[in-house]
Amino acid sequence: MSGLFDAAAVQAEMPRNLAAEQSVLGAILTNNRAYEAVCDFLEPRHFYSPVNGWLFEQIQGLIQTGGVANPVTLKPLIDGADRLADVGGFKALVPILMNSFIGMPTVKGDATAIRQAWVQRELLQLSADMRDMIVTPDGNSPDEVVDYVENGLLTLAHGRQDVRQSSLSDAIQRVLQASEDASKRDGIVGVSSGYEGLDNIVGGFEPGTLTIIAGRPAMGKTAAGVGIAVRSAKRTGKRVLYWSGEVSAEAISQRIIASKTKIPVICIRSGKNRGRQLEDGKFSASTPLRQEQFDRMVVAARQSQEIPLVIDDTPAITVAKLYGIARRMARSKEGLSMIVVDYLALMRGTQQARRQGKYAEVSEISADLLALAKTLGVPVIALQQLNREVEKRDDKRPSKSDLRDSGNLEQDASVIMLLYREEYYLDQEGPPKQKPTESGDAWMTRVDQWEKHKDAVRGKALWIIDKNRQGETGTIQMLFDGPGTWFRDIAEGEGSEPW
Structure with a gap:
């Protein structure tokens, strides 16, 4: 199996754990409940082998849409995929995955190993990109290089957030405790x-x-x-x-x-x-x-x-x-x-x-x-x-x-x-203008109302x-x-x- 996936490797020195990838895929194909143990933190992009990542994506799609993922349901997807022709297609692929299955207790640890290897690869790639941007700037300023690296690290940091799951009873207990604490802090x-x-x-x-x-x-x-x-x-x-x-x-x-x-x-x-404005419109010193x-x-x-x-x-x-x-x-x-x-x-x-x-x-x-x-x-x-x-x-x-x-x-x-x-807009608009057909008394009434309203919102x-x-x-x-x-x-x- 290693020779099969080594052909898809981009760089031989990159961190990877192909045995863990095969084990996770085999575990899920044998028992779809294994997917529940890893779905919260494992994604197709975390696999080193593009073939393994593609297989995980297909398995994930079947399970998330209410189907069952096994060799029978995967066969039409694999047979119709050009990218798997070079590795032997369904006949060469699925038996090896099934034989690589070790057991349910190992699936979460194997999935963690896959993701850790992906983080290491991302860090290596980030450092390589940083070196290339410095050696061959191509218009990139040092500040832009720093921004690129910081953004890459931020993306990885966000991806490391732990999954937070709670039973309803535990969540309710925290709510009650928080309510009691809030009451002591004026709500x-x-x-x-x-x-x-x-x-x-x-x-x-x-x-x-x-x-x-x-x-x-x-x-x-x-x-x-x-x-x-x-x-x-x-x-x-x-x-x-x-x-x-x-x-x-x-x-x-x-x-x-x-x-x-x-x-x-x-x-x-x-x-x-x-200085203050004087009666003649000028300002005092x-x-x-x-x-x-x-x-x-x-x-x-x-x-x-x-x-x-x-x-x-x-x-x-x-x-x-x-x-x-x-x-x-x-x-x-x-x-x-x-x-x-x-x-x-x-x-x-x-x-x-x-x-x-x-x-x-x-x-x-x-x-x-x-x-x-x-x-x-x-x-x-x-x-x-x-x-x-x-x-x-x-x-x-x-x-x-x-x-x-x-x-x-x-x-x-x-x-x-x-x-x-509202005071700002009243200042901007100024007092109401007299309308062509409006009497002087009516206009002054509106001006008086405007001034009172402005005083109220000042x-x-x-x-x-x-x-x-x-x-x-x-x-x-x-x-x-x-x-x-x-x-x-x-x-x-x-x-x-x-x-």
Whole structure:
């Protein structure tokens, strides 16, 4: 049999276990129940021999469609396969497989050996590709080589996830225990967002899930992401990783200081208090920040040092690179409780996905972020833009169908939260214009109504939970501090501590 399959070998030095491959196939053909022991982790691509991999695929197809896999049912498939003609077809193949069968107790171990040999081959191939890309660059920069290797390792890491199976009684016991634990944490099932209104609806961010926070520009996506990251880190005392692809770590820090000191971000950036507009339309001169303002900034800076937040502003990062950073943090003594991505479309997909267009790239990134969350056992919160269709509607309140670039975001996310600030749109549109046939009194009435409505929504925002896989949807009324770029729960009040 070894000579038969050696002809299909690509490289003789590659790790393989042909005896284990034949044993697994023979075991399943003798007793289809053997397939149940290996189907959760063994795939056709894991076989070294293309013939063995093809046979496993055919056997798998028969069993998964409710049929029986044995020499009789395989015969028409083998006889009709051109690829098996060179190895003797059905007459030469099946008897050898049947004779190679050792026994049911060995099938899982043999399948594990097959998969381990495949991982070794993939690592060798990855290292060979890396060497070729370095020796003969062909336009590949060192960063692209690193991205390629990291993505390959990420793919292998995802494939190593253990199968998790539970009896119903065991799962129910875990549910009861989790419910009891959550009741001791004010109903927080996962990682607290730091915002009471949001935690009341979603119960915290569940580890291993992807949450999408989306909005049009100026709706406060970064403010929401930073607020959740800071408040969660402070409340739980556990580290949060914040990746910012658009705003620098310094700019994030300015927001955090501004929220605490009530000094507008623009003043912190410039070191000056901005001048006020005078009656003639001109502005008074800007003045340097006062000493007491600098003192407040210093106090806020000291207090912020107690928040276990790590900011990474590496531009155009890949999920593989983010996984490497997060994995090291998760394995360290301090651990990792949450990852915030600001924002998803600014990440970079693989070269193959990029060649297929933005839709394919965002779909890949979304799926990889979900896999990252599951692999590390932490929640991932990803910010994302909404498409321009929102702006074209009279009612600009968004829905999850407005998500930009990929419908896969809606599928992958456990929670989708949309941001809406009506005040912004009222400012953009301005007061209503007088209609040609409208009387002055009627027009002034509409202007008065507009002004009252604008006053009612000033400093307000809505967090719309448009998808919640584990619970109900709903709308949360929030306060938004524009100069400080910070969200607060309504119940906290405008003058409350931001974090």
